[in-house]
Amino acid sequence: MAKALGVGGIFFKSKDPQALMSWYQTWLGLPVEGGEYASFAPASMPEGSSTVFSAFKANTGYFAPSKREFMFNLLVDDLDGALRQVTEGGAELVGDVQAFDYGRFGWFLDPDGNKVELWQPAAKG
Template sequence: MKKVTGIGGIFFKSKDPKAMNEWYRTHLGIEMSPWGAKFEWRDAGNPEIKGSTAWRIFDNGTDYFEPSDRDFMVNYRVQDMEAMVAQLRSAGVTILDEIVVSDFGKFVHILDAEGNKLQLCEPIG
């Protein structure tokens, strides 16, 4: 069985992303780039393996989280995206789009049992 290997990112909506980015920078020390923040880490079982977790605030008006009406979306790291999607599809899970390959890895969006949009990512390397 294919499974999630970690959290690749956390995304949520805000009425004022610029002010929220500033609040998180000022009070929690999270430095933001135009696309959000990146927390880098190493695998506990194999410290040679590096990874990262993305964190981003979106404007309330974004349609990126649709069809979910929630104000958040979690990105889960997976291995073997094609096998994971096939496994989910055969179990009747709603797959929202096709696997997209980018410079950062493979991505696809699904819905959980309550209609929350989730992003799956198979990072490069």
């Protein structure tokens, strides 16, 4: 049987894709290529991190206040710094930072109204 080996991309619509990609490049340092997309090499992810593929129930409130039927999560090296940066860039913070054994999480709405979860994995060792 053929198997999925990982997430090959996250694709979504935007009213102004280049402006949104530029916003992410400016405020979160995404390695945007040609103004159209960002590529993350697996080797650049912190040890112990992973990419999660998960379906939520149709009536979940986890993506609120966004009206979208999706949410994406970005790994960051400094959650507090990243949240300050996106706020400076005009993003609306959503909820309080939460900490778990596997890392800390914070959320914001980007300029298109997408809810984004930022994850700073727990330090190993």
